[in-house]
Amino acid sequence: xxxxxxxxxxxxxxxxxxxxxxxxxxxxxxxxxxxxxxxxxxxxxxxxxxxxxxxxxxxxxxxxxxxxxxxxxxxxxxxxxxxxxxxxxxxxxxxxxxxxxxxxxxxxxxxxxxxxxxxxxxxxxxxxxxxxxxxxxxxxxxxxxxxxxxxxxxxxxxxxxxxxxxxxxxxxxxxxxxx
Amino acid sequence: xxxxxxxxxxxxxxxxxxxxxxxxxxxxxxxxxxxxxxxxxxxxxxxxxxxxxxxxxxxxxxxxxxxxxxxxxxxxxxxxxxxxxxxxxxxxxxxxxxxxxxxxxxxxxxxxxxxxxxxxxxxxxxxxxxxxxxxxxxxxxxxxxxxxxxxxxxxxxxx
Numbered sequence: 001x002x003x004x005x006x007x008x009x010x011x012x013x014x015x016x017x018x019x020x021x022x023x024x025x026x027x028x029x030x031x032x033x034x035x036x037x038x039x040x041x042x043x044x045x046x047x048x049x050x051x052x053x054x055x056x057x058x059x060x061x062x063x064x065x066x067x068x069x070x071x072x073x074x075x076x077x078x079x080x081x082x083x084x085x086x087x088x089x090x091x092x093x094x095x096x097x098x099x100x101x102x103x104x105x106x107x108x109x110x111x112x113x114x115x116x117x118x119x120x121x122x123x124x125x126x127x128x129x130x131x132x133x134x135x136x137x138x139x140x141x142x143x144x145x146x147x148x149x150x151x152x153x154x155x156x157x158x159x160x161x162x163x164x165x166x167x168x169x170x171x172x173x174x175x176x177x178x179x
Numbered sequence: 180x181x182x183x184x185x186x187x188x189x190x191x192x193x194x195x196x197x198x199x200x201x202x203x204x205x206x207x208x209x210x211x212x213x214x215x216x217x218x219x220x221x222x223x224x225x226x227x228x229x230x231x232x233x234x235x236x237x238x239x240x241x242x243x244x245x246x247x248x249x250x251x252x253x254x255x256x257x258x259x260x261x262x263x264x265x266x267x268x269x270x271x272x273x274x275x276x277x278x279x280x281x282x283x284x285x286x287x288x289x290x291x292x293x294x295x296x297x298x299x300x301x302x303x304x305x306x307x308x309x310x311x312x313x314x315x316x317x318x319x320x321x322x323x324x325x326x327x328x329x330x331x332x333x334x335x336x337x338x
Contacts, residue, residue: 007221008221008224008225010225010229010305011221011224011225011228013225014225014228014229014232015228017232018228018231018232021232021235028235028236031231031234031235032228032231032232032235033231034231035230035231035234035235036227036228036230036231037231039227039230039231039267040227042268043223043227045182045183045186045187046182046183046186047216047219047223048187048190048212048216049186049187049189049190049191050186050190051212051213051215051216052190052191052193052194052208052209052212053189053190053193054211054212054215055207055208055209055210055211055212055215056190056193056194056197056205056208056212058208058211059197059204059205059207059208059211060197060204060208090182090186090269092266092268092269092303093266093297093298093300093303094223094226094266094300094303094306094307097303097306097307097309097310097311098215098219098310100310100311101310114315114319117319118298118323121297121298121323122294122297122298124269126182127269127270127273130269130270130273131269131273134273134274134276134277135273135276135277135280135289135293138337138338139286139290139334139338142330142333142334142337142338143290143293143294143330143334146326146329146330146333147294147298147326147327147330150322150326150329150330151326154322154326158315158318158319158322161314161318162314162315166312166314169312170310170311170312170315173310173312174310177215177218177309177310178211178214178215
């Protein structure tokens with residue numbers, strides 16, 4: 001019982017905030033719940049199929065294949081595939097982390113995985129047209145090119161800051177999670 | 180909506196295909212998917228409630244006021260902070276950005292808000308930490324924040 005409470009302390013805390021709102025300003029509580037519900041619906045639209053795909057990729061893609069295409073010595077091919085994977089995405093940022101973990105676990109290079117995350121957060125091809133119609137073509141083009149250029153440099157820089165033992169610790173952690 | 184249908188269709192089709200090719204492997208994939216999903220839910224639910232509360236307290240009208248054309252550097256900082264904390268689906272963010280611009284918000288302010296909304300995830304820190312370590316999580320988010328600010332500067336200079 002105590003363990004359950006600790007495990008869900010944040011959930012309980014936020015529910016408490018909403019409960020307090022319900023007494024002080026009921027419309028706020030209603031709005032909080034309805035926005036949460038909308039996001040929950042969005043989440044359920046993205047997360048289960050993504051995990052299904054991760055599960056399938058996990059059992060079907062051999063480590064050697066991942067190393068060949070996104071590993072330490074995959075060069076431009078690695079960059080290309082991390083861009084491809086990131087830009088095909090349509091999900092929110094939090095959905096990218098389990099995929100990044102799978103890539104790392106299968107032997108992808110850290111820099112490419114960071115680049116994948118960068119692409120995911122700024123150049124989503126399914127949404128490019130939408131961004132163009134909402135915010136304009138110049139805005140969208142500057143957004144994508146400037147962010148991608150910065151992430152290209154940033155990904156390798158971020159990797160260079162990681163010491164070998166830190167990389168191993170991260171890999172151990174994600175290996176343990178998938179057991 | 181269409182992406183949801185597409186996502187589900189593709190993943191279910193692939194699962195069926197996988198099942199015909201190798202039953203055992205597919206069962207293992209399903210087991211892994213289920214485990215990963217249930218492992219993440221305790222972190223997803225509080226994040227969603229937090230964003231629900233935040234977006235209630237900070238309404239689009241309020242965001243529009245804070246990011247006004249005259250808001251200058253303050254508006255950029257406010258946009259960066261708000262964008263970093265909350266999240267919303269990208270297509271919602273884009274149309275919100277459009278409405279903010281129509282409502283008189285400045286281009287660089289909206290730019291930094293949209294860019295951080297997509298790239299910086301304070302509300303999803305707990306999830307990022309589950310897979311990466313403190314160092315990568317902090318550095319990635321700080322870097323994304325700086326990149327968003329530079330992007331906003333470019334927008335301010337060009338548009």
